[in-house]
Amino acid sequence: MTLAAYTPRSLPESLNGLFQLALDLRWTWHHGTDELWRALDAEIWDTTRNAWLVLNSVSGERLEELAADPDFQARYREQMSAHGEFIQADTWYSSDCPGDLGEGIAYFCMEYGLSESLPLYSGGLGVLAGDFVKASSDLGVPVIAVGLLYQQGYFRQAISTDGEQLEFYPYNDPTMLPVAPLRDDEGQWVRVVVPFPGRHVRLRAWKAQVGRCELLLLDSNDPRNEPGDRGITSELYTGDPEKRLQQEMVLGIGGWRLLEQLGRKAVLCHLNEGHCALALIERAFSWQDQYGSDFQVARTATRATNLFTTHTSVASGFDHFSRSLLRLYLAPWLDGRELDIDQLMALGSENGDKGNPPESQKLNMALLALNMSGRFNGVSRIHQKVTQTIFQPFFPRWPAEDIPADYVTNGIHTPSWDSPESDAIWTQACGKDRWRRPLQKSCPMTDISDEALWEMRRLQRTRLIGYLRRRLSSQHCEQNPGFDHSAACGLLLDHETLTLGFARRFTEYKRPDLLLKDQDRLLKLLASRDRPLQIVLAGKAHPYDLPGKDIIRQWKAFSRRPDVEGKVVFIEDYDLGVANQLIQGVDVWLNCPRHPWEACGTSGMKVLVNGGLNLSQYDGWWAEAWNQDVGWAIRPGATFDELSGSNNHDHDLSDVNELFDLLENEVIPGFYDLDGEGIPRNWLRRMRASMDQLTAAYSANRMVREYVEQFYLPMADKGSQRTPEISRELLDEYTTITRHWPRLRFNSFSTSETAEGQTCTVEVYLDGIDEQRIAVELVAEQSDYGPRTVAATQMKHPLSGSAHTYLYECTVPSRPQGHYTPRLRVCDDRLNLPLENPAILWLK
Numbered sequence: 001m002t003l004a005a006y007t008p009r010s011l012p013e014s015l016n017g018l019f020q021l022a023l024d025l026r027w028t029w030h031h032g033t034d035e036l037w038r039a040l041d042a043e044i045w046d047t048t049r050n051a052w053l054v055l056n057s058v059s060g061e062r063l064e065e066l067a068a069d070p071d072f073q074a075r076y077r078e079q080m081s082a083h084g085e086f087i088q089a090d091t092w093y094s095s096d097c098p099g100d101l102g103e104g105i106a107y108f109c110m111e112y113g114l115s116e117s118l119p120l121y122s123g124g125l126g127v128l129a130g131d132f133v134k135a136s137s138d139l140g141v142p143v144i145a146v147g148l149l150y151q152q153g154y155f156r157q158a159i160s161t162d163g164e165q166l167e168f169y170p171y172n173d174p175t176m177l178p179v180a181p182l183r184d185d186e187g188q189w190v191r192v193v194v195p196f197p198g199r200h201v202r203l204r205a206w207k208a209q210v211g212r213c214e215l216l217l218l219d220s221n222d223p224r225n226e227p228g229d230r231g232i233t234s235e236l237y238t239g240d241p242e243k244r245l246q247q248e249m250v251l252g253i254g255g256w257r258l259l260e261q262l263g264r265k266a267v268l269c270h271l272n273e274g275h276c277a278l279a280l281i282e283r284a285f286s287w288q289d290q291y292g293s294d295f296q297v298a299r300t301a302t303r304a305t306n307l308f309t310t311h312t313s314v315a316s317g318f319d320h321f322s323r324s325l326l327r328l329y330l331a332p333w334l335d336g337r338e339l340d341i342d343q344l345m346a347l348g349s350e351n352g353d354k355g356n357p358p359e360s361q362k363l364n365m366a367l368l369a370l371n372m373s374g375r376f377n378g379v380s381r382i383h384q385k386v387t388q389t390i391f392q393p394f395f396p397r398w399p400a401e402d403i404p405a406d407y408v409t410n411g412i413h414t415p416s417w418d419s420p421e422s423d424a425i426w427t428q429a430c431g432k433d434r435w436r437r438p439l440q441k442s443c444p445m446t447d448i449s450d451e452a453l454w455e456m457r458r459l460q461r462t463r464l465i466g467y468l469r470r471r472l473s474s475q476h477c478e479q480n481p482g483f484d485h486s487a488a489c490g491l492l493l494d495h496e497t498l499t500l501g502f503a504r505r506f507t508e509y510k511r512p513d514l515l516l517k518d519q520d521r522l523l524k525l526l527a528s529r530d531r532p533l534q535i536v537l538a539g540k541a542h543p544y545d546l547p548g549k550d551i552i553r554q555w556k557a558f559s560r561r562p563d564v565e566g567k568v569v570f571i572e573d574y575d576l577g578v579a580n581q582l583i584q585g586v587d588v589w590l591n592c593p594r595h596p597w598e599a600c601g602t603s604g605m606k607v608l609v610n611g612g613l614n615l616s617q618y619d620g621w622w623a624e625a626w627n628q629d630v631g632w633a634i635r636p637g638a639t640f641d642e643l644s645g646s647n648n649h650d651h652d653l654s655d656v657n658e659l660f661d662l663l664e665n666e667v668i669p670g671f672y673d674l675d676g677e678g679i680p681r682n683w684l685r686r687m688r689a690s691m692d693q694l695t696a697a698y699s700a701n702r703m704v705r706e707y708v709e710q711f712y713l714p715m716a717d718k719g720s721q722r723t724p725e726i727s728r729e730l731l732d733e734y735t736t737i738t739r740h741w742p743r744l745r746f747n748s749f750s751t752s753e754t755a756e757g758q759t760c761t762v763e764v765y766l767d768g769i770d771e772q773r774i775a776v777e778l779v780a781e782q783s784d785y786g787p788r789t790v791a792a793t794q795m796k797h798p799l800s801g802s803a804h805t806y807l808y809e810c811t812v813p814s815r816p817q818g819h820y821t822p823r824l825r826v827c828d829d830r831l832n833l834p835l836e837n838p839a840i841l842w843l844k
């Protein structure tokens, strides 16, 4: 493909701005231009939601016709000037943000879910990254996102009549995607080169405009590349580790090189998952080239402004690559660098692995990311604990509670997920631009009547049912042998019936079969004459996930039972478009992952703005969000410690019971508990509480501001202090401390009761380490005497008689003998500790 293929088609002069509008993915959430695209080609717009495709498919005559249509011209000019205003407008970042992020944040992720018309995602991680970029645009935060343009993306799903998942990989013709070749100042197509064994892989660069932000994409399908290399970016999440490594090289190394080539001097690099950890090495290399320093200085200098976000709940979820594969692929890249393969392995090898022969060692990409980062975080409060546990082995002798994992709970881009009906209600309650600014507390819906809210729900549910019927009919419902036609085509779905939605990846831990574990009880609920339930399902199983595929089969079989009467429907090919319709229409969203496996989960957040309610496992975000007033929790109050390691099967059984109890005793009766005017007042009270308390709190708007205020700004500040000189000094100190550390010891530890409590005195020998660099703390575990405490001691004086020996003291609340244990660790405000130096010494 050449640039010529991208020479824009000619548009009538007076409509030239349509290019700009069509290439700004803002149309995925801002519906101002919908009518323009529909006027151009209603069928293409309605089926693909791809404005760029509409613009490139419409006939020349139709364009001329519209150019001459004063009505269309007026709407077009209105949208052009609205877009101009949007670009110019003040934002939270430009006017209220307490700091400056210079040339911005480089954000790396393997997948981006921005729109069903740009299928570069598989699920939660990508949708989160997409929502992150959109919310950054709303807030004006200077984010430059970097990703891969897959030729096929993730697979598309169909289900055969006997319930088998069929997988298809349609080709993404880049000329039909809402992206454009990235051009340099001379108008040339930007190319990036990454060294591979015996060759260079050429990458083409693309740009997707996302409002005020850009997503830069790389693909390897350059005709000059070898056939195998052209396919590196063909599909997402293949099972082949070699291809996976190639993709991570393209994204990490190629991605950072792209930014360098464009002269984008990002102040901070944010990795969304460890897949792109090589970007941090490449970043250190470019720093080295700029300042002529050695690698470890460059690492010290750059890591302060690298942030690593992990979404993983089990250590086996991290990418691992064998040393031999890495050596094969990375040797040309490392050639001429002082970082050799052994040093690279050392940055990402697990401790237990270090004793193994080098050839059997593996590099853990998450660990590499961690060792190159200044901070790291999980994605919900529970996930922080999970992350501390997973990463605990990399902080030897540090208790899990002290592992410096922070957390930022994920959020969703509200304007991408609201329905036209809820948009109208929120506009009435809080004004037009409500999602663009901080919305710390939702504006209460006090002025909106119960009747209006209930009408909103009815309209949304009715629209959903219309959509389900259209989808089912395109799923060939008519040709379902031996199955009732009306049931298969969704004709028995009812727009007054309580509608439960469940859609997500079909994989065991998400337990998409939980409802099926007690089919008698489920059948009773579906068959109820006066208080019926209907269920809509969707979800893909990874092509290699056989148990996941089996659950799809089970649901398909169940939905076809005559006694289910068409009240359970399965929608194929779950994607952003399907998700959008489901979350707008359902009354209740079900989420029942096995605790504590769901790092956060975001699909349930999408129903909030639309007045849907959550019925969910007390896990991920719901463990923070849930209270009696806003929805229902399975196993409320469960803690991570209580559940990790215990028997899955027992859990499943008791969770099934709790789920059905909630449905039978609370959810269903609540929905049908109507007053004289036909309004379920208690249900509405819940809806209001859920909308008021949770919509803003679980928005990407809140999430992005949290990243800016708690991470980007303080990290950029710390990073700006890391000049080449200071970085060298920090590294030298690190080396000194490491050299002395094995000889540090406690000489004595004594306690005495005083009027204020217990005074503890610790005498330590520091072997010549500057005492300013050492903190002595007293740690007491939680007991009947109080919660876990870590108390700082004060250095009183050096011991005059013996060299390098100091006396520390502090007074703490009294606890029995042996409850306080002293420990030594490094202390230095210039560093992020203990991440940058986990040295620690305990008295026992």
Ligand SMILES: *Cc1c(COP(=O)(O)O)cnc(C)c1O
Binding pocket: 122, 123, 124, 125, 127, 503, 504, 505, 574, 575, 576, 579, 580, 600, 601, 602, 603, 604
């Ligand atoms: C929101 C979303 C997800 C993430 O949902 P979870 O709650 O994390 O399972 C996955 N896929 C699509 C298409 C989505 O819209």
